[in-house]
Structures are given as C-alpha cells and as structure tokens.
Amino acid sequence: MAYRPLALPVLFLVTSLLGAGLACGTKDPDPAEVPGQPVQPEQPGVTADGAAALGPSCDEDNPIRGAVSGTVDRTLPEAIVQFERQLGWGCAHREWHETRQWDYLAVDPKRSKDFAYVNDRKWMRAKDQEGAPGSGLDFLAMHRAMVRTLRDKFPQQADLFKGWSAVPTSSNESDPLPPGADGGAPTPFYVGMKQAIARLETDPMSFPSDDELGRFIETRHRPTADKPFEQTQDLTSGVHAFIHSRFDDVRSPIHMELFNRNIENETFFRFHGWIDRIWSQWRAARGLDDATDTAYTDMMHHACMHMGLMTWDLARGTCTM
Numbered sequence: 018m019a020y021r022p023l024a025l026p027v028l029f030l031v032t033s034l035l036g037a038g039l040a041c042g043t044k045d046p047d048p049a050e051v052p053g054q055p056v057q058p059e060q061p062g063v064t065a066d067g068a069a070a071l072g073p074s075c076d077e078d079n080p081i082r083g084a085v086s087g088t089v090d091r092t093l094p095e096a097i098v099q100f101e102r103q104l105g106w107g108c109a110h111r112e113w114h115e116t117r118q119w120d121y122l123a124v125d126p127k128r129s130k131d132f133a134y135v136n137d138r139k140w141m142r143a144k145d146q147e148g149a150p151g152s153g154l155d156f157l158a159m160h161r162a163m164v165r166t167l168r169d170k171f172p173q174q175a176d177l178f179k180g181w182s183a184v185p186t187s188s189n190e191s192d193p194l195p196p197g198a199d200g201g202a203p204t205p206f207y208v209g210m211k212q213a214i215a216r217l218e219t220d221p222m223s224f225p226s227d228d229e230l231g232r233f234i235e236t237r238h239r240p241t242a243d244k245p246f247e248q249t250q251d252l253t254s255g256v257h258a259f260i261h262s263r264f265d266d267v268r269s270p271i272h273m274e275l276f277n278r279n280i281e282n283e284t285f286f287r288f289h290g291w292i293d294r295i296w297s298q299w300r301a302a303r304g305l306d307d308a309t310d311t312a313y314t315d316m317m318h319h320a321c322m323h324m325g326l327m328t329w330d331l332a333r334g335t336c337t338m
C-alpha cells in the first residue's frame with residue numbers, strides 16, 4: 018500500500034472499514050508474492066537444557082516458514098520464545114483478538130480463512146467486540162499480563178519489555194521500518210498519530226477511565242448493538258493498530274500483524290511496554306489504588322488466566338505461575 022501524506026486519513030479510514038486489518042494481526046501473504054523468503058517448515062530443535070524445543074501454536078496456516086533473516090524483525094531470545102510456547106501464548110493471543118474481531122471476520126472476504134480457522138478451533142464470539150464499552154480495559158489488562166510476566170520471569174532481559182521511551186516516528190537503527198508496499202521508502206508518520214501520542218504522554222487526565230484510554234489506544238472500532246461496524250470519526254484513535262501496521266514486515270514469519278507469532282517479535286514488546294507505561298502513568302495521575310480497585314484486579318486475574326497463568330499478584334505487579 019503506497020500511502021501518501023494527504024491520502025493518509027482516507028486510507029486509514031478505508032483500511033479500518035475493510036475489517037480489522039490494522040489491528041495487530043490479519044495478513045496472510047502468499048509466500049509466492051514474497052521474493053527471497055524461504056518456504057520450509059521450521060526444524061524441530063532442542064533447548065539449551067536438552068529438551069525438545071516446542072514449535073509455535075495456532076501457526077498451521079502461517080504461509081511464511083523459516084527464519085526472520087532478510088526482514089526488519091528480531092526474534093526474542095529462544096528461552097523467552099520457549100516460555101511463551103509452553104504457555105500456549107500463540108493460540109491464546111490469537112484467540113483473544115480474533116474472537117473480538119468476530120463480526121469483521123464473518124463478513125470480510127479477506128478474512129475468510131481466519132474466520133474458518135476460529136470456527137475450526139471452536140472458539141466463541143466474544144460478547145464485547147473490539148472497541149465496545151469494556152473492551153479497552155480488557156485490552157490493556159491482557160497485554161499487561163504478558164509484558165509484566167516476561168519482565169518478572171526474565172529480569173536480565175528486562176530492557177526488552179520496558180518499552181519505548183518515545184515512539185519512533187522514523188526508521189532508525191534500533192527500530193528499522195520495513196520498506197513501503199511499493200518497495201520504496203516507508204511512509205511518513207501520520208500526523209494524527211503524533212497528536213495521539215502527544216496527548217497520551219502529556220494529558221492523561223483527558224481520558225476519563227481505563228476503558229476510554231484503552232479503546233482510544235487500541236482501535237477506531239466503536240461497535241454498538243445496532244451498528245456492529247461503527248467507527249469513531251476521531252482520526253487520532255487507534256495508535257495501536259497504526260503502529261502494528263507500520264512495523265508489519267510481511268516477509269517475516271513473526272510479522273507484527275500475525276497474532277499467534279508477533280508475540281515472539283521484539284518490536285511487539287517495545288511497543289506494548291510503552292502502552293503499559295502510558296497506562297501506569299494514567300493510573301498514577303488519577304491517584305488510583307490498585308489494591309482497592311476491584312474492576313482492575315478482576316480484569317488482571319482474568320487476563321492472567323487467559324494466558325495460562327494463575328492469578329494477578331497485586332504486590333509484585335505480575336501474574337503468578
């Protein structure tokens with residue numbers, strides 16, 4: 018997709034309307050269309066302690082096989098990838114998002130394979146679809162469960178999970194962008210998203226609740242019972258979907274829009290670590306006490322459970338194993 022600065026808001030709207038394509042995991046590129054990409058199954062290996070290495074889950078329909086070489090993506094250290102796979106995070110993350118994008122999957126021909134997949138897995142449509150009231154807190158909590166658990170479990174690699182100090186708006190050595198769809202330079206950073214980031218960093222009090230904050234960050238979808246495909250006209254909403262799309266390198270097996278594998282991608286956690294800090298700043302600005310906020314602790318408990326963990330440890334701020 019070759020987007021130009023003036024066309025950006027329109028393009029952003031159109032792509033959003035086409036389904037949840039921008040929302041962190043939807044593309045199924047045909048490997049034949051990805052020059053130079055090796056197409057071969059991942060070879061089963063062994064871990065450092067000699068155990069058989071686990072393969073990814075819910076990845077059967079990933080058309081890109083093999084390594085990330087030749088792409089901008091960087092894989093998390095193998096011990097961390099194996100930890101995620103032991104907990105089945107590939108399926109859990111994919112199920113979480115796709116059951117909340119159910120209504121889009123059901124009608125968008127480009128998502129028909131994903132819709133067949135969720136039905137094959139016998140996953141159920143989530144009551145609160147992406148962008149509906151309640152989904153924002155849910156979104157923040159589920160990603161916090163992953164970020165905090167990895168930060169706690171792998172303290173020597175905490176830098177991988179602390180998140181960006183500032184969202185990179187241009188390609189650079191630490192955060193390279195993939196080429197544009199036409200093979201040329203990446204497109205400029207959308208001005209509405211710069212406004213969103215400035216608001217999130219400097220004006221937390223403008224968001225009245227965790228849920229409003231989470232919905233503003235995650236998506237432009239605002240479904241209602243009567244209008245399941247309603248979108249907000251606020252062009253600064255959805256920085257999460259925008260960043261996932263911007264860093265998406267379709268030549269990679271762990272590309273940023275692939276729910277079951279993007280959790281193995283360093284950029285995913287640099288970005289979600291940043292979102293997690295924004296949420297912490299918002300809660301601090303509001304003077305909220307985690308210990309007495311039962312909506313918060315309930316949501317964190319459910320998020321930990323969904324990711325194969327036990328419950329939320331309030332004192333340590335992490336899921337327990």
Ligand SMILES: [Cu+2]
Pocket residue numbers: 041110114160
């Ligand atoms: Cu996600």
